[in-house]
Amino acid sequence: MEKEQDKILNExxxxxxxYGFYTDIDMETIPKGLNExxxxxxxxxxxxxxxxxxxxxxxxxAWQGKKMPQWAHLKIPEINYQDIIYYAAPKQKAGLSSLxxxxxxxxxxxxxxxxxxxxxxxxxxxxVDAVMDSISVKTTFKETLAELGIIxxxxxxxxxxxxxxxxxxxxxxxxxxxNYFAALNSAVFSDGSxxxxxxxxxxxxxxxxxxxxxAANTGQFERTLIVAEDDSYLSYLEGCTAPMxxxxxxHAAIVEIVAERNAEVKYSTVQNWxxxxxxxKGGIYNFVTKRGICKGENSKISWTQVETGSAITxxxxxxxxxxxxSSGEFYSVAVTNNHQQADTGTKMIHMGKNTxxxxxxxxISAGKSQNSYRGLVKVLKNASNARNFSQCxxxxxxxxxxxxxxxxxxxxxQTGIVExxxxxxxxxxxxxxxxxxxxxxxxxxxxxxxxxYAKEVLxxxxxxxxxxxxxxxxxxxxxxxx
Amino acid sequence: MDKKTxxxxxxxxxxxxxSSRIENNSAGLINxxxxxxxxxxxxxxxxxxxxxxxxxxxxxPWFNADYxxxxxxxxxxxxxxxxxxxxxxxxxxxDLVLLNGIPPRYNGTLDGLPEGIWVGSLVEAAEKYPDxxxxxxxxxxxxxxxxxxxxxxxxxxxGIFVYIERGVTLTNPVQIINLVHSDRDMFVQHxxxxxxxxxxxxxMIVCDHALSPQKFLTNAVTEVxxxxxxxxxxxxxxxxxxxAAKLTHTFIHQEKNSYAxxxxxxxxxxxxxxxxxHRLNGEGAGSNALGLYLTDRWQHVDNFVSIDHASPxxxxxxxxxxxxxxxxxxxxxxxxxxxxxxxxxxAYQKNNTILLTDDARMDTKPQLEIYADDVKCSHGATVGxxxxxAMFYLRSRGINKDEARLMLMFGFAREVIEKISxxxxxxxxxxxxxxxxxxxxxxxxxxxxxxxK
Numbered sequence: 001m002e003k004e005q006d007k008i009l010n011e012x013x014x015x016x017x018x019y020g021f022y023t024d025i026d027m028e029t030i031p032k033g034l035n036e037x038x039x040x041x042x043x044x045x046x047x048x049x050x051x052x053x054x055x056x057x058x059x060x061x062a063w064q065g066k067k068m069p070q071w072a073h074l075k076i077p078e079i080n081y082q083d084i085i086y087y088a089a090p091k092q093k094a095g096l097s098s099l100x101x102x103x104x105x106x107x108x109x110x111x112x113x114x115x116x117x118x119x120x121x122x123x124x125x126x127x128v129d130a131v132m133d134s135i136s137v138k139t140t141f142k143e144t145l146a147e148l149g150i151i152x153x154x155x156x157x158x159x160x161x162x163x164x165x166x167x168x169x170x171x172x173x174x175x176x177x178x179n180y181f182a183a184l185n186s187a188v189f190s191d192g193s194x195x196x197x198x199x200x201x202x203x204x205x206x207x208x209x210x211x212x213x214x215a216a217n218t219g220q221f222e223r224t225l226i227v228a229e230d231d232s233y234l235s236y237l238e239g240c241t242a243p244m245x246x247x248x249x250x251h252a253a254i255v256e257i258v259a260e261r262n263a264e265v266k267y268s269t270v271q272n273w274x275x276x277x278x279x280x281k282g283g284i285y286n287f288v289t290k291r292g293i294c295k296g297e298n299s300k301i302s303w304t305q306v307e308t309g310s311a312i313t314x315x316x317x318x319x320x321x322x323x324x325x326s327s328g329e330f331y332s333v334a335v336t337n338n339h340q341q342a343d344t345g346t347k348m349i350h351m352g353k354n355t356x357x358x359x360x361x362x363x364i365s366a367g368k369s370q371n372s373y374r375g376l377v378k379v380l381k382n383a384s385n386a387r388n389f390s391q392c393x394x395x396x397x398x399x400x401x402x403x404x405x406x407x408x409x410x411x412x413x414q415t416g417i418v419e420x421x422x423x424x425x426x427x428x429x430x431x432x433x434x435x436x437x438x439x440x441x442x443x444x445x446x447x448x449x450x451x452x453y454a455k456e457v458l459x460x461x462x463x464x465x466x467x468x469x470x471x472x473x474x475x476x477x478x479x480x481x482x
Numbered sequence: 483m484d485k486k487t488x489x490x491x492x493x494x495x496x497x498x499x500x501s502s503r504i505e506n507n508s509a510g511l512i513n514x515x516x517x518x519x520x521x522x523x524x525x526x527x528x529x530x531x532x533x534x535x536x537x538x539x540x541x542x543p544w545f546n547a548d549y550x551x552x553x554x555x556x557x558x559x560x561x562x563x564x565x566x567x568x569x570x571x572x573x574x575x576x577d578l579v580l581l582n583g584i585p586p587r588y589n590g591t592l593d594g595l596p597e598g599i600w601v602g603s604l605v606e607a608a609e610k611y612p613d614x615x616x617x618x619x620x621x622x623x624x625x626x627x628x629x630x631x632x633x634x635x636x637x638x639x640x641g642i643f644v645y646i647e648r649g650v651t652l653t654n655p656v657q658i659i660n661l662v663h664s665d666r667d668m669f670v671q672h673x674x675x676x677x678x679x680x681x682x683x684x685x686m687i688v689c690d691h692a693l694s695p696q697k698f699l700t701n702a703v704t705e706v707x708x709x710x711x712x713x714x715x716x717x718x719x720x721x722x723x724x725x726a727a728k729l730t731h732t733f734i735h736q737e738k739n740s741y742a743x744x745x746x747x748x749x750x751x752x753x754x755x756x757x758x759x760h761r762l763n764g765e766g767a768g769s770n771a772l773g774l775y776l777t778d779r780w781q782h783v784d785n786f787v788s789i790d791h792a793s794p795x796x797x798x799x800x801x802x803x804x805x806x807x808x809x810x811x812x813x814x815x816x817x818x819x820x821x822x823x824x825x826x827x828x829a830y831q832k833n834n835t836i837l838l839t840d841d842a843r844m845d846t847k848p849q850l851e852i853y854a855d856d857v858k859c860s861h862g863a864t865v866g867x868x869x870x871x872a873m874f875y876l877r878s879r880g881i882n883k884d885e886a887r888l889m890l891m892f893g894f895a896r897e898v899i900e901k902i903s904x905x906x907x908x909x910x911x912x913x914x915x916x917x918x919x920x921x922x923x924x925x926x927x928x929x930x931x932x933x934x935k
Contacts, residue, residue, distance in 0.1 A: 071534070073851075381840065396855035399822065405850040411865040414837040418866065424852050424859040 027215050029088040034081050036060060039187050042087050046156050046190070049163065059176035059186030066180045072314055072343040073372040073404055077248070079285070084250060086188045088215040141205065151196040152207055155223055158194035165196055169227050173256035173291045173320070181252040181287040181314075185221045189254070192222035197232040197263075206462055211240035211253075213273070213284065219250040226256070228263035230296065235266040235462055240273055240309070246282045248311060253288045261296030261323065266304070268461050269317075270469050273309035278367075280339025283311025290317035294326035294352075302329035303346065304460045306469040311340060316374065318347035321355035321383075328357040331457040335473060336369030336401070345375035345406075350386035350416070359390035362454050365401035372404040379416040386416040394424040395453055397446070489545055490527045494520065497636055508639040509608035512673070515620050519635035526629030533627060538813035538845040539755055539784040544699050544727045550666035575657040575687065576601065578642060582662055583672030583700070585642050598650035599684075600643070604675055607643035614645065618677055622705040622733040622761070631731055634671050634703040641672035641702070644684065648709070651683035655715075655904060658686065662700060662726065663693035670700045680709035680737075685717075685904060690751075692722040704732045708740040710764060715743045715903060719911070720751050724779060727753040738764030738793075745772040745902065747911060748783050749918045757786040762796040762824075771800045771816075774898040776918050778807035787816040787831075791824040791854075800831040803898050805891050805919070806842035814846040816861065822853045831861035836868060836894060868894075891919050 030041055039060050043053040068079070145152050151162060158166050176186035193209045213220050228234050240251075251273065259265050267290075276283025286309075292301035303317040319328030330346040348357035357377065365371040371394065379386045394403035405422045427449050435445030451458070454473060458466050497504075497520050505513045528545045529536040576595050578585060585603040595601060600611075608615045623631050642658055662670055678684045692698055708714045714734070722728060728751055734742050746756045760769040775783040789798045798818065806812050818829045835844045848861040868890045876886035895915050902908045 384840075394850075394852070396852065396857070399825070399855045401855070402851070402853040404852060405848070405861070407848060407863070409844075409846040409863055409865060411835075411837065411845075412843045414840050414842060414867050416837075416865065418864060420846075420848065420861075420863040422848070422850060422861050424850055424857060426855045426857070 027088055029085050029215060029218070032083055032085050032217065034084070034086055034188065038086055042188055042190060045087065046159075048156075048159055051163075051167065052159055055171070055176070056187050059183050060188075062177050063180065063183035063187055066183055068180055072374070073370065073406070074312055074314065074341045074343050076285070076312055079250060081184075083217070085215070085218040086221070087190055088218040089190070145203075148201050148204070149198040150201060150203060151194065153194055155189070155192035155194050155225065158225070162194070162196070165227065166194065166225070169256070169258055170225055171256075173258060173293050174254050174289050179289060182254055182289045185223060185252045185254045185289070188219075189221045189223040192253070193224045195224075195226045195234065195236065197228045197234050199229040200231045201229075202233040203235070206235045206237055208237040208239070211238070213249055213251065217247070217249075219252065221251075222253050224253070224255040226265060226267070227258045228260060228265050230261040230263060232260075232263045234264070236268070237462060238267070238269045240271055248276075248283055248285055250285050251287070251310075255288070255290040255317075257292030257301055259292065259294050259296065259299035259301050259326075262298045263296065264300040264302075265292065266302045266462075267292070267317070269303075269305040269307075270461075270472065271305065271307045271309050271313070272472060275309045275340050276311040276338065278338045280311070280368075283340070284309065286310035286313045286315060288315045290315065291320065291347075292318070292328070293320040294323050294328060294355075297323045297325055297352075299323050299326045300328070302331075302460070304331045304457065305333070305344075306457070306461070306472065307332065307334040307342060307344060308472050310342070313340075313342040313344050315344045316346055318349070319357065320349045320351065321357065322351045324352040325354045326352055327355065329460075330357075330359045330361070331460045332361045333364070333454045333457045333469075333473070334361070334371055334373075335364045336366070336371040338367040338369060340367075340369040342370070343372040343374055345373045345392075347376040348378070348388060350377075350379045350383040350388070352383060354385045355383055356387045358388070359392070360456055361390075361392040362457055363392070363394040363403055364397065364450060364454070365394065365403045366397040368400045370402045370404070372406060373422075374406040376408040376410070377418055377420070378408075378410045379413050379418060381412045383413055384415045386413065386418075388416075388418045390420045392420075392422040393453070394422070395450065396424065396426045485542070485546070486527045486530060490524055493633065493637075494524060504637060504639050507605070509605045511608045511612060511616055511619060512605065512639075516636045519632040522632040523629050523636055526627065526632065528629055528633075529627075535627065535757075535786055535815055537815075537847070538811075539753070539782065541729075541753075541755075544753060547667070547697060547699070549669040549697070549699065574654040576654065577657045577659060578602075579659045579661060580642060580672065582664065582668060583638070583660070583670040583702070584640050596650070596652065598647035599652060599656075600645040601656055602643060603640055604643040604673060605640045607645070607675075611645070614677070615643070615675065618705065618707050619675055620705075622707065622735040623703050623731065624733070625731075625759070628731070628757070630701055630729060631703055634673055634701050634731070638671040638673035638703070641674040641704075643674070644676045644686070646678050646682040646684045648679040649681045650679075651713075652685060655685040655687050655717075655907070658688045660688060660690045660700075660702075661693055662691070662698045662722070664696055664698075665694065667697040668699070670698060672700075672702050674702065674704040676704065676706040676714075678706070678708045678712045678714045681711045682709065683713040685715040687907065688716065688718045690718065690720045690722055690728055692726040695723060695725060698722070698726040699729075700727065701729045702731070704730070706732065706734040706742070708734060708736045708742050710738045710740060712737070712740045713742075714740070717745045717902060717907065718747065718756070719914070720746070720748045720754055722751040724750075724752040724781060726751055729755045729757075731757045731759075733759045733761070734769070735761050736763055736767040736769060739766040740764065741768045743770040743772065743901075743903070745898070746775075746785065747773070747898070747915075748775040748777065749914060750777075750781070751783070752781060754781075754783040755786070756784070757788075759788045759790065760798065761790045761792060762798065763792050765793045766795050767793065768797045769799070770901070771798070772898050772901055773802040773804075774895055774915070775802075775804035775806075775812060776895065776915065777804070777810040777812065778921075780809050782811045782813075784813040785815070789816075789818050789829060791818070791820040791827045791829060794823060794825045794827070796824065797828045798830070800833075801898060801901070802833045803835070803895060804844075805836045805838065805895065806844060807838045809839075809841045811843045812845070814844075814848070814863070816847075817849045817851065818859055818861070820852040820854050820857055820859065825854050825856040827854060827857040827859065829857070829859040833861075833863040834894070835865045836891065837865065838867070888919055892916055895919070
């Protein structure tokens with residue numbers, strides 16, 4: 001039995017990372033290293049206005065004054081920030097208007113990834129902003145969305161065409177002084193997506209960004225800014241993949257969400273960066289700052305994430321509940337296998353009255369991985385009647401992995417009710433026995449149980465994503481019978 | 483020079499200036515640890531809020547104050563202790579009074595103590611039973627990040643030593659009464675060692691009191707060894723005034739099939755920090771870490787618990803409950819660490835706090851760190867207020883608001899009290915807690931000295 005399990009485990013864990021291919025296309029890169037000139041060069045390459053360059057330089061100064069955070073339960077090898085290329089872009093002609101002008105290789109890449117850039121594929125009904133290495137390649141359905149007044153474009157385009165909006169909101173949720181990686185990103189970010197939903201508009205389709213790292217030795221630093229005006233609604237998806245490489249690559253992104261009165265934003269991520277091979281070689285370092293602010297009354301921000309990739313994940317999608325009656329949600333499934341490390345969770349800052357938040361985190365560790373939940377629930381003095389419920393469960397598959405929980409609860413108001421629950425266990429032998437007895441193999445039984453375990457979170461994903469996530473979960477875990 | 487370095491310098495100087503005085507009052511074995519401990523302290527310093535386990539407790543005002551006395555109390559101080567009486571109704575206990583951290587030296591013979599038990603001064607014990615003390619001293623108090631422990635090792639001159647021989651079981655508890663009393667502000671440090679040999683049973687009570695209104699800072703380290711199949715129970719009742727800070731570090735090392743209970747009941751105190759460590763070193767060991775904190779005014783209480791599951795088949799339980807009133811602040815940091823070898827671990831943790839006012843504040847940080855797969859671990863933490871439905875139920879039966887509130891709070895606290903194994907003590911604590919919740923308790927009823935200033 002044991003041997004058979006090991007065999008299955010080996011088969012699965014040595015199984016190919018499906019998205020590990022590399023596309024050979026013409027790339028424009030700048031030399032390795034980071035200094036003020038590089039920051040200026042990036043800004044110049046993107047033909048940015050003066051205020052943007054100033055912002056970058058301030059961020060760069062702030063970054064120099066900061067130290068790499070050490071508090072996470074992660075073993076991060078020293079990162080040489082001078083050994084990274086901070087700007088890489090697929091060469092393309094300026095001012096693309098139709099799909100035909102895109103490099104066919106590039107198009108092929110995204111087709112291979114299953115990302116529909118061809119607008120003919122209307123059936124899927126998802127508008128996509130595809131970002132390869134540092135640059136937004138193509139945004140689909142732009143015109144359709146524009147009719148409703150929705151702005152959905154690459155970040156650079158937004159800087160050019162909607163400077164007032166960018167100026168007004170950029171850095172208000174995640175200031176460049178926020179943390180080490182946020183400062184780094186603010187200094188060197190190359191592109192990303194910008195989305196603006198005007199007052200009273202319910203976005204008719206799911207908007208999506210697809211991030212792809214392709215070039216070697218580069219870091220990817222993108223930035224997403226989402227603004228939802230009063231009474232609007234948006235569901236946003238994010239996906240990501242990278243080629244298989246022996247060296248580690250850095251990904252440090254920022255996502256900012258602003259939700260005004262009665263607005264609702266759902267942000268879903270399926271994170272599938274290359275996790276490294278089974279010996280822990282290679283893989284992406286995923287250090288991401290994601291934060292949303294419920295600015296207006298009754299607004300709502302919901303984060304859903306399925307984390308299966310990356311060698312190291314350091315990510316805490318958070319909600320600042322400033323408006324009265326606003327609510328924040330965080331649903332997460334984090335799977336680690338082999339030598340992966342994840343330290344992920346959320347922060348819910350209750351500032352307004354009657355604010356509510358819910359946290360559901362499901363960690364699954366297998367192989368030699370370490371999986372941590374780290375969360376903060378903070379109720380400020382004036383946040384009367386705040387309510388939070390957190391549930392963090394961990395499932396251990398294998399005796400060499402670790403599952404950890406580090407919740408912080410800080411309550412400064414007597415009317416607040418904050419509850420936190422966590423459990424850690426392995427799959428019950430009785431559960432497996434029950435399935436075996438009904439003719440379900442141990443292998444399938446585990447898949448079944450894990451899926452059931454993660455269901456609460458998977459249910460929160462939009463349809464297209466839920467299917468993908470479910471498959472991903474199975475691939476990541478099948479055979480990891482402990 | 484920043485504040486932290488200044489404090490380190492100050493204590494290093496104190497150590498150098500007074501080392502002969504400390505050492506003359508202590509034993510060679512204990513003195514031999516001082517040098518290294520001081521070096522370690524210089525590296526670590528007094529933990530500040532950047533130290534993850536002191537995140538919610540600010541020790542600065544206590545350590546940057548100037549104390550008139552740091553070391554051995556004078557002769558006259560011992561006399562004051564004689565005035566003190568702490569009676570637990572119907573409780574037959576073997577009492578030992580420590581004044582300002584120094585136990586009386588009378589050769590370990592307490593009245594009526596049965597054969598096989600030795601209770602007395604650690605210094606005396608180190609001279610009388612050097613091998614025994616050497617085997618255990620400094621072995622369990624290990625925390626590479628907390629500078630207060632080496633500070634204690636370097637500066638503490640004495641403390642209590644309790645030894646219970648193999649197979650001896652004690653029914654009535656040994657009661658240690660920690661008094662601080664002085665006409666000058668004092669920094670008190672004492673170091674205790676408790677050895678429970680295989681198959682022995684030792685119940686203990688520790689009462690902390692401040693007798694005079696001066697500013698007191700106590701930093702106490704207690705090391706406990708619990709042998710195979712042995713049973714150890716320690717109940718700490720803390721009742722000091724608002725100008726006193728009490729920092730306790732209790733390290734309980736448990737061998738195979740042993741069982742240990744630690745219970746910290748905090749009724750009063752300016753700043754209380756209890757660090758409790760259980761190390762489950764042998765298979766089948768069980769531990770129970772309990773705590774109850776009832777604070778008001780500007781008091782601050784911080785409970786830090788670390789349960790280290792180092793062996794398989796061990797069970798641990800943590801239950802900490804508290805009620806915070808006025809401007810009181812509370813912190814809880816409970817950690818369960820399950821090592822890779824510790825399969826079949828069961829570990830549970832619970833922390834519930836009630837905030838009575840908008841100015842009270844609670845920070846809680848329950849943690850699980852798990853490296854073994856065949857385990858069942860859980861933790862739960864809540865911060866909230868009294869249950870409105872329960873309140874309504876009581877009110878609708880004609881119970882007035884204050885009384886209903888009191889009943890609910892008492893019921894809430896009772897869950898911890900219930901776990902006290904000595905019946906007489908349970909009744910006594912019930913009484914103390916009830917008085918405390920009524921706001922009537924400012925000192926123990928039988929105490930002749932009014933310390934609530």
